Amino acid sequence: MADIAFLLLIFFLVTTTMNVDTGLQRLLPPMPEDDTQVEQDVKQRNILTVLVNKSDRLLVGGEPMDVTMLREKTREFITNPNNDLDLPEKQVENIEYFGPMEVSRGVISLQNDRGTSYKMYMIVQNELIATYDELRNELSTTRFGKKYGDLNEDEQKAVQKVYPLRISEAEPKSIGGRK
Amino acid sequence: MSKFKKKTDKGTPSISTASLPDIVFMLLFFFMVSTTMRDTEMMVQVRLPEATQVAKLEKKSLVSHIFIGAPSRQYQALLGTDSRIQLNDSFKTLVDIRDFISSERDALGEADKAKLTTSLKIDEDTRMGIVDDVKQELRKASALKISYAARRVENF
Numbered sequence: 001m002a003d004i005a006f007l008l009l010i011f012f013l014v015t016t017t018m019n020v021d022t023g024l025q026r027l028l029p030p031m032p033e034d035d036t037q038v039e040q041d042v043k044q045r046n047i048l049t050v051l052v053n054k055s056d057r058l059l060v061g062g063e064p065m066d067v068t069m070l071r072e073k074t075r076e077f078i079t080n081p082n083n084d085l086d087l088p089e090k091q092v093e094n095i096e097y098f099g100p101m102e103v104s105r106g107v108i109s110l111q112n113d114r115g116t117s118y119k120m121y122m123i124v125q126n127e128l129i130a131t132y133d134e135l136r137n138e139l140s141t142t143r144f145g146k147k148y149g150d151l152n153e154d155e156q157k158a159v160q161k162v163y164p165l166r167i168s169e170a171e172p173k174s175i176g177g178r179k
Numbered sequence: 180m181s182k183f184k185k186k187t188d189k190g191t192p193s194i195s196t197a198s199l200p201d202i203v204f205m206l207l208f209f210f211m212v213s214t215t216m217r218d219t220e221m222m223v224q225v226r227l228p229e230a231t232q233v234a235k236l237e238k239k240s241l242v243s244h245i246f247i248g249a250p251s252r253q254y255q256a257l258l259g260t261d262s263r264i265q266l267n268d269s270f271k272t273l274v275d276i277r278d279f280i281s282s283e284r285d286a287l288g289e290a291d292k293a294k295l296t297t298s299l300k301i302d303e304d305t306r307m308g309i310v311d312d313v314k315q316e317l318r319k320a321s322a323l324k325i326s327y328a329a330r331r332v333e334n335f
Contacts, residue, residue: 012210022233023326114308122228
């Protein structure tokens with residue numbers, strides 16, 4: 001009896017996979033209804049363009065940059081600590097739990113080439129999301145004394161309103177013939 | 180003459196194994212319940228990229244997978260090493276994604292249809308061209324919730 005049970009046990013031990021699927025979760029923008037190109041009028045100071053070329057080099061806001069600097073740069077862009085005129089505007093909004101808060105209107109525009117490697121793309125995505133996560137965590141620790149992930153749904157929504165995840169990915173365009 | 184013989188000491192007595200089957204069965208049931216059989220055969224090689232900000236995918240029944248990567252060794256003679264898309268158990272092309280999404284969506288209940296998440300399991304050496312194409316197809320199919328599958332690491 002025990003032998004058969006052992007045999008089964010070993011079989012399930014070997015075949016079992018305990019891994020959970022993990023990943024960076026994003027929302028794609030919906031497809032525009034018809035072919036009309038909606039030109040959104042966004043001020044230059046409110047956009048931070050992050051370009052990744054086919055040799056995986058970065059151009060952030062017009063200057064080449066190493067990926068390790070990206071987090072700092074986006075953080076400065078979102079928070080705009082000194083109310084710089086070149087950095088995004090802020091809008092005062094009334095938010096639950098917080099009262100009037102200054103919300104940045106900055107949008108990060110991520111553009112990649114068809115030849116960019118997926119690895120680099122993921123590193124950039126990860127850094128951008130990490131910046132937002134850091135900011136949200138800081139805010140929720142000062143306000144609620146808890147990490148963002150431990151807040152309840154309403155509190156999370158309020159924090160999201162203060163730091164909305166605004167990463168826009170440009171419509172892919174192919175330049176040159178390389179696929 | 181005594182009725183009870185005096186026990187003679189013969190070293191340490193062996194541990195009773197009577198409860199062993201119980202323990203083994205308990206473990207067996209644990210693994211039987213927690214096990215998930217791998218249902219799709221991998222036809223492309225996928226080495227996931229690393230990331231720190233990963234989140235767990237909650238409900239497995241609401242997740243459909245799209246694999247992108249170079250074909251496995253046994254298919255390389257036929258297909259070369261260019262990145263391919265695998266849906267379920269076969270190589271597919273971009274145009275099949277919409278059908279795939281709609282069939283995945285039909286399999287879900289009415290309440291869960293909007294919660295369908297597409298997990299993109301993409302090899303880290305893939306070029307973004309094919310990834311962008313797949314994303315455009317997903318947008319057309321209005322499967323907007325996606326997750327870029329990644330391995331969790333603490334820092335780079």
